[in-house]
Amino acid sequence: MPALSAEAVTAGYGRSPIINEISLTAELGTITTIIGPNGAGKSTFVKSLIGILRPMSGKVKVNDVDITKVPGHRIAGHGLVYVPQNDNVFKRLTVRENLEVGGFASRSDPTARMGEVLSIFTDLAKAVDKKAGFLSGGQQNLLAIARALMVDPTVILLDEPTAGLSPAYTDVVWAQIERISNLNTAAVVVEQNVERALGHSDFVHIFVAGRNHVHGTAAEIAALDLPSIFLGRS
Template identity: 45%
Template sequence: MAMLEVEGLDAGYGDLQILSEVDLAVDEDEYVVIVGPNGAGKSTAMKSVFGLTTYMGGSVRFKDDDITGRPPEEIIREGIGYVPQNENVFPSLTVEENLEMGAYILDEIPDEAFETVFEQFPVLRERRDQKVGTMSGGQQQMVAMGRALMLDPDLLLLDEPSAGLAPDLVDEMFDHVDRINENGTAVLVVEQNAKEALGRCDRGYVLVQGRNRYEDAGDALLANEEVRQDFLGG
Protein backbone atom coordinates (compact mmCIF):
# COMPACT_ATOMS: atom_id res chain seq x y z
CA MET A 1 0.00 0.00 0.00
CA ALA A 2 1.28 3.47 -0.91
CA MET A 3 2.29 5.88 1.84
CA LEU A 4 0.25 8.66 0.19
CA GLU A 5 -2.92 7.76 -1.70
CA VAL A 6 -5.07 10.36 -3.43
CA GLU A 7 -8.17 8.89 -5.04
CA GLY A 8 -10.81 10.61 -7.15
CA LEU A 9 -9.96 14.03 -5.75
CA ASP A 10 -12.19 16.97 -6.64
CA ALA A 11 -10.85 20.25 -5.26
CA GLY A 12 -10.44 23.93 -5.97
CA TYR A 13 -10.83 27.34 -4.35
CA GLY A 14 -14.20 28.48 -3.05
CA ASP A 15 -16.76 27.61 -5.71
CA LEU A 16 -14.13 27.19 -8.43
CA GLN A 17 -13.34 23.54 -9.12
CA ILE A 18 -9.83 22.92 -10.50
CA LEU A 19 -9.30 19.18 -10.02
CA SER A 20 -11.59 16.43 -11.27
CA GLU A 21 -11.14 12.83 -10.09
CA VAL A 22 -7.36 13.15 -9.69
CA ASP A 23 -5.45 10.08 -8.53
CA LEU A 24 -1.92 10.26 -7.09
CA ALA A 25 0.24 7.94 -5.02
CA VAL A 26 3.68 8.08 -3.40
CA ASP A 27 5.35 5.00 -1.97
CA GLU A 28 7.75 5.03 0.95
CA ASP A 29 11.09 6.63 -0.05
CA GLU A 30 9.77 7.31 -3.58
CA TYR A 31 10.51 10.40 -5.72
CA VAL A 32 7.39 11.42 -7.66
CA VAL A 33 6.94 14.41 -9.97
CA ILE A 34 3.80 16.15 -11.21
CA VAL A 35 4.19 17.96 -14.53
CA GLY A 36 1.85 19.47 -17.10
CA PRO A 37 1.02 22.75 -18.84
CA ASN A 38 0.30 25.99 -17.01
CA GLY A 39 -3.11 25.91 -15.38
CA ALA A 40 -3.23 22.11 -15.30
CA GLY A 41 -3.85 21.99 -11.56
CA LYS A 42 -0.41 20.75 -10.51
CA SER A 43 0.02 23.09 -7.54
CA THR A 44 -3.64 22.70 -6.61
CA ALA A 45 -3.13 18.93 -6.36
CA MET A 46 -0.18 19.42 -4.03
CA LYS A 47 -1.94 22.05 -1.94
CA SER A 48 -4.91 19.70 -1.61
CA VAL A 49 -2.69 17.08 0.01
CA PHE A 50 -1.64 19.70 2.57
CA GLY A 51 -5.17 20.94 3.26
CA LEU A 52 -4.88 24.30 1.50
CA THR A 53 -7.77 24.03 -0.96
CA THR A 54 -11.52 23.58 -0.90
CA TYR A 55 -12.32 19.88 -0.73
CA MET A 56 -15.15 18.81 -3.06
CA GLY A 57 -14.85 15.01 -3.25
CA GLY A 58 -12.56 12.01 -3.22
CA SER A 59 -10.05 11.09 -0.53
CA VAL A 60 -6.50 11.67 0.69
CA ARG A 61 -4.88 9.00 2.86
CA PHE A 62 -1.42 9.14 4.44
CA LYS A 63 0.08 6.08 6.08
CA ASP A 64 -3.43 4.61 5.99
CA ASP A 65 -4.95 7.53 7.92
CA ASP A 66 -7.68 9.60 6.28
CA ILE A 67 -6.41 13.19 6.17
CA THR A 68 -8.99 14.42 3.67
CA GLY A 69 -9.84 18.05 4.30
CA ARG A 70 -7.84 18.29 7.52
CA PRO A 71 -6.05 21.61 8.18
CA PRO A 72 -2.29 22.01 7.59
CA GLU A 73 -1.52 22.33 11.30
CA GLU A 74 -2.80 18.79 11.76
CA ILE A 75 -1.29 17.37 8.58
CA ILE A 76 2.22 18.56 9.45
CA ARG A 77 2.01 16.52 12.66
CA GLU A 78 1.32 13.40 10.59
CA GLY A 79 4.75 13.66 8.95
CA ILE A 80 4.24 15.78 5.82
CA GLY A 81 6.37 18.84 5.11
CA TYR A 82 5.46 21.47 2.51
CA VAL A 83 7.51 24.13 0.71
CA PRO A 84 5.35 26.57 -1.28
CA GLN A 85 6.61 28.22 -4.43
CA ASN A 86 6.30 31.82 -3.23
CA GLU A 87 6.82 33.65 0.05
CA ASN A 88 8.39 30.58 1.60
CA VAL A 89 10.87 32.29 3.94
CA PHE A 90 10.80 34.98 6.64
CA PRO A 91 13.20 37.55 5.14
CA SER A 92 13.63 39.63 8.29
CA LEU A 93 14.70 36.60 10.34
CA THR A 94 18.07 34.86 10.33
CA VAL A 95 18.69 31.44 8.84
CA GLU A 96 18.62 29.85 12.29
CA GLU A 97 15.40 31.65 13.22
CA ASN A 98 13.77 30.47 9.98
CA LEU A 99 14.75 26.91 10.75
CA GLU A 100 13.37 27.23 14.27
CA MET A 101 10.04 28.27 12.75
CA GLY A 102 9.96 24.94 10.96
CA ALA A 103 9.91 23.15 14.31
CA TYR A 104 7.42 25.42 16.03
CA ILE A 105 5.27 22.49 17.19
CA LEU A 106 8.11 21.16 19.37
CA ASP A 107 8.62 22.30 22.94
CA GLU A 108 12.37 21.93 22.47
CA ILE A 109 14.27 21.61 19.21
CA PRO A 110 16.92 18.86 19.26
CA ASP A 111 20.39 19.77 18.02
CA GLU A 112 20.15 16.83 15.62
CA ALA A 113 17.44 18.64 13.67
CA PHE A 114 19.79 21.54 12.90
CA GLU A 115 22.65 19.17 12.13
CA THR A 116 20.56 17.25 9.61
CA VAL A 117 19.71 20.46 7.78
CA PHE A 118 23.29 21.77 7.87
CA GLU A 119 24.61 18.48 6.51
CA GLN A 120 22.14 18.76 3.64
CA PHE A 121 22.87 22.47 3.06
CA PRO A 122 26.40 23.28 4.35
CA VAL A 123 26.18 26.93 3.27
CA LEU A 124 23.40 27.46 5.81
CA ARG A 125 25.72 26.51 8.66
CA GLU A 126 28.13 29.23 7.52
CA ARG A 127 25.30 31.78 7.27
CA ARG A 128 23.14 30.75 10.21
CA ASP A 129 23.19 34.29 11.65
CA GLN A 130 22.52 36.04 8.32
CA LYS A 131 19.15 37.67 7.59
CA VAL A 132 17.50 35.54 4.93
CA GLY A 133 16.28 38.58 2.99
CA THR A 134 19.91 39.40 2.14
CA MET A 135 20.60 35.97 0.62
CA SER A 136 20.43 34.84 -3.01
CA GLY A 137 17.33 33.17 -4.41
CA GLY A 138 19.00 29.78 -4.41
CA GLN A 139 20.09 30.14 -0.79
CA GLN A 140 16.61 31.27 0.24
CA GLN A 141 15.18 28.15 -1.37
CA MET A 142 17.63 26.07 0.66
CA VAL A 143 16.36 27.79 3.81
CA ALA A 144 12.75 27.03 2.85
CA MET A 145 13.55 23.37 2.22
CA GLY A 146 15.66 23.15 5.36
CA ARG A 147 12.85 24.58 7.46
CA ALA A 148 10.48 21.90 6.13
CA LEU A 149 13.04 19.22 7.06
CA MET A 150 13.32 20.31 10.69
CA LEU A 151 10.56 17.90 11.74
CA ASP A 152 12.10 15.01 9.78
CA PRO A 153 9.01 14.46 7.60
CA ASP A 154 8.28 11.15 5.94
CA LEU A 155 7.01 13.01 2.86
CA LEU A 156 8.22 16.38 1.57
CA LEU A 157 6.03 18.37 -0.84
CA LEU A 158 7.96 20.80 -3.06
CA ASP A 159 6.10 23.28 -5.26
CA GLU A 160 8.30 24.47 -8.15
CA PRO A 161 11.64 24.33 -6.28
CA SER A 162 13.57 25.59 -9.32
CA ALA A 163 11.25 28.53 -10.07
CA GLY A 164 13.03 31.85 -10.41
CA LEU A 165 16.52 30.39 -10.08
CA ALA A 166 19.35 31.26 -12.42
CA PRO A 167 19.99 28.46 -14.94
CA ASP A 168 23.31 27.53 -13.35
CA LEU A 169 21.57 26.95 -10.00
CA VAL A 170 18.78 24.71 -11.28
CA ASP A 171 20.92 21.56 -11.41
CA GLU A 172 22.21 22.28 -7.90
CA MET A 173 18.67 22.57 -6.58
CA PHE A 174 17.68 19.27 -8.19
CA ASP A 175 20.81 17.69 -6.67
CA HIS A 176 19.57 18.76 -3.25
CA VAL A 177 16.18 17.17 -3.92
CA ASP A 178 17.95 13.98 -5.00
CA ARG A 179 19.93 13.84 -1.75
CA ILE A 180 16.88 14.50 0.40
CA ASN A 181 15.23 11.51 -1.25
CA GLU A 182 18.36 9.37 -1.02
CA ASN A 183 18.48 10.08 2.71
CA GLY A 184 15.11 8.40 3.14
CA THR A 185 12.49 11.12 2.69
CA ALA A 186 9.82 10.54 0.05
CA VAL A 187 9.30 13.58 -2.16
CA LEU A 188 6.40 14.81 -4.28
CA VAL A 189 7.50 17.63 -6.58
CA VAL A 190 5.52 19.96 -8.82
CA GLU A 191 7.87 21.25 -11.49
CA GLN A 192 7.72 23.28 -14.70
CA ASN A 193 11.21 22.09 -15.65
CA ALA A 194 9.64 18.84 -16.76
CA LYS A 195 12.54 17.23 -18.62
CA GLU A 196 14.96 17.69 -15.74
CA ALA A 197 12.44 16.50 -13.17
CA LEU A 198 11.33 13.43 -15.11
CA GLY A 199 14.94 12.52 -15.76
CA ARG A 200 15.60 12.28 -12.02
CA CYS A 201 12.38 10.93 -10.49
CA ASP A 202 11.12 7.39 -9.98
CA ARG A 203 7.68 8.08 -11.35
CA GLY A 204 5.70 10.94 -12.84
CA TYR A 205 2.19 12.18 -13.43
CA VAL A 206 1.06 14.47 -16.25
CA LEU A 207 -1.99 16.55 -15.39
CA VAL A 208 -4.02 18.36 -18.04
CA GLN A 209 -6.99 20.61 -17.27
CA GLY A 210 -7.22 19.27 -13.74
CA ARG A 211 -7.28 15.60 -14.71
CA ASN A 212 -4.81 12.74 -14.92
CA ARG A 213 -3.49 12.29 -18.47
CA TYR A 214 -0.43 10.04 -18.06
CA GLU A 215 1.30 8.11 -15.28
CA ASP A 216 4.53 6.15 -15.72
CA ALA A 217 8.16 5.87 -14.70
CA GLY A 218 10.01 9.13 -15.28
CA ASP A 219 12.23 7.76 -18.04
CA ALA A 220 9.21 6.13 -19.72
CA LEU A 221 7.38 9.46 -19.83
CA LEU A 222 10.47 11.09 -21.32
CA ALA A 223 10.51 8.42 -24.02
CA ASN A 224 6.76 8.67 -24.71
CA GLU A 225 6.40 10.41 -28.08
CA GLU A 226 3.00 11.92 -27.27
CA VAL A 227 4.24 13.31 -23.96
CA ARG A 228 7.36 14.71 -25.64
CA GLN A 229 5.44 16.43 -28.41
CA ASP A 230 2.56 17.76 -26.31
CA PHE A 231 4.28 18.71 -23.06
CA LEU A 232 8.06 18.58 -23.38
CA GLY A 233 8.65 20.57 -26.55
CA GLY A 234 9.50 17.55 -28.74
Protein backbone atom coordinates (compact mmCIF):
# COMPACT_ATOMS: atom_id res chain seq x y z
CA MET A 1 0.00 0.00 0.00
CA PRO A 2 1.55 3.33 -1.03
CA ALA A 3 1.82 6.12 1.56
CA LEU A 4 0.19 8.50 -0.90
CA SER A 5 -2.07 7.55 -3.75
CA ALA A 6 -3.65 10.04 -6.13
CA GLU A 7 -6.10 8.31 -8.43
CA ALA A 8 -7.18 10.08 -11.63
CA VAL A 9 -7.38 13.50 -9.98
CA THR A 10 -9.02 16.20 -12.11
CA ALA A 11 -9.05 19.74 -10.71
CA GLY A 12 -9.07 23.41 -11.65
CA TYR A 13 -9.96 26.86 -10.45
CA GLY A 14 -13.14 27.42 -12.40
CA ARG A 15 -15.37 25.10 -14.33
CA SER A 16 -12.80 23.79 -16.74
CA PRO A 17 -10.10 21.53 -15.36
CA ILE A 18 -6.44 22.51 -15.31
CA ILE A 19 -5.16 19.03 -14.45
CA ASN A 20 -6.71 15.94 -15.97
CA GLU A 21 -6.86 12.49 -14.41
CA ILE A 22 -3.49 12.66 -12.75
CA SER A 23 -2.43 9.50 -10.92
CA LEU A 24 0.67 9.25 -8.79
CA THR A 25 1.79 7.11 -5.89
CA ALA A 26 4.57 7.66 -3.36
CA GLU A 27 6.12 5.13 -1.00
CA LEU A 28 7.58 5.61 2.47
CA GLY A 29 11.33 6.15 2.46
CA THR A 30 11.43 7.48 -1.09
CA ILE A 31 11.62 10.82 -2.87
CA THR A 32 9.19 11.35 -5.74
CA THR A 33 9.77 14.45 -7.82
CA ILE A 34 7.42 16.25 -10.18
CA ILE A 35 8.97 18.22 -13.00
CA GLY A 36 7.50 19.89 -16.06
CA PRO A 37 7.25 23.18 -17.89
CA ASN A 38 5.79 26.34 -16.33
CA GLY A 39 2.03 26.19 -16.15
CA ALA A 40 1.92 22.38 -16.52
CA GLY A 41 -0.22 22.10 -13.39
CA LYS A 42 2.35 20.95 -10.82
CA SER A 43 1.24 23.38 -8.11
CA THR A 44 -2.41 22.85 -9.00
CA PHE A 45 -1.94 19.12 -8.46
CA VAL A 46 -0.30 19.67 -5.07
CA LYS A 47 -3.11 22.03 -4.03
CA SER A 48 -5.71 19.45 -5.05
CA LEU A 49 -4.14 16.92 -2.68
CA ILE A 50 -4.23 19.06 0.44
CA GLY A 51 -7.68 20.57 0.29
CA ILE A 52 -6.83 24.00 -1.12
CA LEU A 53 -8.59 22.88 -4.28
CA ARG A 54 -11.30 20.24 -4.33
CA PRO A 55 -10.83 17.59 -7.01
CA MET A 56 -13.70 17.58 -9.53
CA SER A 57 -13.16 13.85 -9.77
CA GLY A 58 -10.65 11.27 -8.61
CA LYS A 59 -9.42 10.19 -5.20
CA VAL A 60 -6.62 11.02 -2.79
CA LYS A 61 -5.58 8.40 -0.26
CA VAL A 62 -3.03 8.42 2.57
CA ASN A 63 -2.18 4.97 3.86
CA ASP A 64 -5.25 3.73 2.01
CA VAL A 65 -7.57 6.16 3.86
CA ASP A 66 -9.63 8.25 1.45
CA ILE A 67 -9.01 11.92 2.34
CA THR A 68 -10.49 13.42 -0.83
CA LYS A 69 -13.30 15.12 1.07
CA VAL A 70 -11.47 15.82 4.33
CA PRO A 71 -11.40 19.59 5.07
CA GLY A 72 -8.01 21.26 4.59
CA HIS A 73 -7.40 21.92 8.29
CA ARG A 74 -7.87 18.23 9.11
CA ILE A 75 -5.58 16.82 6.46
CA ALA A 76 -2.40 17.16 8.54
CA GLY A 77 -4.08 14.94 11.11
CA HIS A 78 -4.15 12.24 8.46
CA GLY A 79 -0.38 12.53 8.02
CA LEU A 80 -0.22 14.65 4.87
CA VAL A 81 1.59 17.98 5.16
CA TYR A 82 2.40 20.70 2.66
CA VAL A 83 5.18 23.27 2.52
CA PRO A 84 4.20 26.18 0.26
CA GLN A 85 6.84 28.01 -1.72
CA ASN A 86 6.28 31.49 -0.29
CA ASP A 87 5.13 32.99 2.99
CA ASN A 88 5.80 29.70 4.67
CA VAL A 89 6.80 30.90 8.16
CA PHE A 90 5.37 33.29 10.74
CA LYS A 91 8.01 36.02 10.55
CA ARG A 92 7.12 37.69 13.87
CA LEU A 93 7.24 34.45 15.80
CA THR A 94 10.45 32.83 16.98
CA VAL A 95 11.78 29.60 15.54
CA ARG A 96 10.51 27.75 18.61
CA GLU A 97 7.05 29.35 18.34
CA ASN A 98 6.86 28.46 14.64
CA LEU A 99 7.61 24.85 15.53
CA GLU A 100 5.02 24.93 18.32
CA VAL A 101 2.40 26.12 15.83
CA GLY A 102 3.43 23.25 13.57
CA GLY A 103 3.08 20.83 16.47
CA PHE A 104 -0.50 21.84 17.07
CA ALA A 105 -1.73 18.97 14.89
CA SER A 106 1.08 16.71 16.07
CA ARG A 107 0.31 13.05 16.33
CA SER A 108 3.09 12.52 18.84
CA ASP A 109 4.20 14.46 21.95
CA PRO A 110 5.02 17.96 20.62
CA THR A 111 7.92 18.60 23.02
CA ALA A 112 9.61 15.32 22.22
CA ARG A 113 8.94 15.86 18.55
CA MET A 114 10.55 19.32 18.65
CA GLY A 115 13.70 17.73 20.03
CA GLU A 116 13.72 15.20 17.20
CA VAL A 117 13.13 17.85 14.55
CA LEU A 118 15.81 20.17 15.96
CA SER A 119 18.28 17.29 16.02
CA ILE A 120 17.94 17.16 12.22
CA PHE A 121 17.94 20.93 11.71
CA THR A 122 20.99 21.79 13.78
CA ASP A 123 21.24 25.39 12.46
CA LEU A 124 17.70 26.05 13.66
CA ALA A 125 18.52 24.51 17.03
CA LYS A 126 21.07 27.30 17.49
CA ALA A 127 18.46 29.96 16.67
CA VAL A 128 15.35 28.79 18.56
CA ASP A 129 14.73 32.19 20.16
CA LYS A 130 15.35 34.21 17.01
CA LYS A 131 12.39 35.73 15.18
CA ALA A 132 11.84 33.88 11.91
CA GLY A 133 11.82 37.16 9.98
CA PHE A 134 15.50 37.62 10.86
CA LEU A 135 16.55 34.29 9.34
CA SER A 136 17.96 34.15 5.81
CA GLY A 137 15.63 33.04 3.00
CA GLY A 138 17.25 29.63 2.97
CA GLN A 139 16.88 29.23 6.74
CA GLN A 140 13.24 30.29 6.51
CA ASN A 141 12.64 27.54 3.95
CA LEU A 142 14.29 25.04 6.28
CA LEU A 143 12.11 26.28 9.15
CA ALA A 144 9.00 25.80 6.99
CA ILE A 145 10.07 22.21 6.34
CA ALA A 146 10.89 21.66 10.02
CA ARG A 147 7.51 23.03 11.03
CA ALA A 148 5.71 20.66 8.66
CA LEU A 149 7.71 17.78 10.16
CA MET A 150 6.35 18.58 13.62
CA VAL A 151 3.25 16.49 12.87
CA ASP A 152 5.44 13.45 12.18
CA PRO A 153 3.91 13.12 8.71
CA THR A 154 3.49 10.11 6.49
CA VAL A 155 3.79 12.28 3.38
CA ILE A 156 5.44 15.68 3.01
CA LEU A 157 4.67 17.71 -0.12
CA LEU A 158 7.15 20.43 -1.04
CA ASP A 159 6.41 22.89 -3.84
CA GLU A 160 9.73 24.21 -5.16
CA PRO A 161 11.53 24.22 -1.81
CA THR A 162 14.73 25.56 -3.36
CA ALA A 163 13.29 28.33 -5.56
CA GLY A 164 15.31 31.51 -5.18
CA LEU A 165 17.97 29.91 -2.98
CA SER A 166 21.72 30.05 -3.55
CA PRO A 167 23.31 26.87 -4.94
CA ALA A 168 24.87 26.20 -1.52
CA TYR A 169 21.52 26.43 0.28
CA THR A 170 19.84 24.40 -2.44
CA ASP A 171 22.24 21.56 -1.60
CA VAL A 172 21.45 21.94 2.12
CA VAL A 173 17.71 21.76 1.49
CA TRP A 174 18.04 18.70 -0.74
CA ALA A 175 20.27 17.00 1.83
CA GLN A 176 17.53 17.58 4.40
CA ILE A 177 14.86 16.19 2.08
CA GLU A 178 16.99 13.06 1.72
CA ARG A 179 17.32 12.74 5.48
CA ILE A 180 13.58 13.19 5.93
CA SER A 181 12.74 10.46 3.43
CA ASN A 182 15.21 8.20 5.22
CA LEU A 183 13.14 8.71 8.37
CA ASN A 184 10.38 6.68 6.72
CA THR A 185 8.44 9.52 5.21
CA ALA A 186 7.30 9.80 1.62
CA ALA A 187 8.62 13.07 0.15
CA VAL A 188 6.91 14.48 -2.93
CA VAL A 189 8.79 17.45 -4.34
CA VAL A 190 8.06 19.88 -7.17
CA GLU A 191 11.41 20.94 -8.62
CA GLN A 192 12.17 23.31 -11.49
CA ASN A 193 15.69 22.07 -12.01
CA VAL A 194 15.65 18.81 -13.97
CA GLU A 195 19.20 17.75 -13.15
CA ARG A 196 18.65 18.27 -9.46
CA ALA A 197 15.40 16.32 -9.61
CA LEU A 198 17.07 13.42 -11.38
CA GLY A 199 20.06 13.52 -9.04
CA HIS A 200 18.12 13.42 -5.78
CA SER A 201 14.97 11.41 -6.37
CA ASP A 202 13.93 7.81 -6.64
CA PHE A 203 10.95 8.40 -8.93
CA VAL A 204 10.21 11.22 -11.34
CA HIS A 205 6.93 12.30 -12.93
CA ILE A 206 6.84 14.73 -15.84
CA PHE A 207 3.71 16.83 -16.05
CA VAL A 208 2.93 18.45 -19.40
CA ALA A 209 -0.21 20.46 -20.14
CA GLY A 210 -2.16 19.24 -17.13
CA ARG A 211 -1.35 15.57 -17.52
CA ASN A 212 1.09 13.16 -15.94
CA HIS A 213 2.83 12.63 -19.26
CA VAL A 214 5.46 10.08 -18.26
CA HIS A 215 6.92 8.67 -15.06
CA GLY A 216 9.57 6.22 -14.00
CA THR A 217 12.65 5.76 -11.90
CA ALA A 218 15.14 8.61 -12.05
CA ALA A 219 17.39 6.44 -14.26
CA GLU A 220 14.54 5.66 -16.68
CA ILE A 221 13.58 9.32 -16.94
CA ALA A 222 17.22 10.42 -17.37
CA ALA A 223 17.41 8.23 -20.50
CA LEU A 224 14.52 10.08 -22.22
CA ASP A 225 14.66 13.03 -24.60
CA LEU A 226 13.50 15.53 -22.01
CA PRO A 227 13.66 18.72 -24.12
CA SER A 228 11.18 17.36 -26.65
CA ILE A 229 8.91 16.06 -23.86
CA PHE A 230 8.95 19.49 -22.21
CA LEU A 231 8.10 21.11 -25.54
CA GLY A 232 5.19 18.71 -25.98
CA ARG A 233 6.74 17.05 -29.03
CA SER A 234 6.87 13.51 -27.70
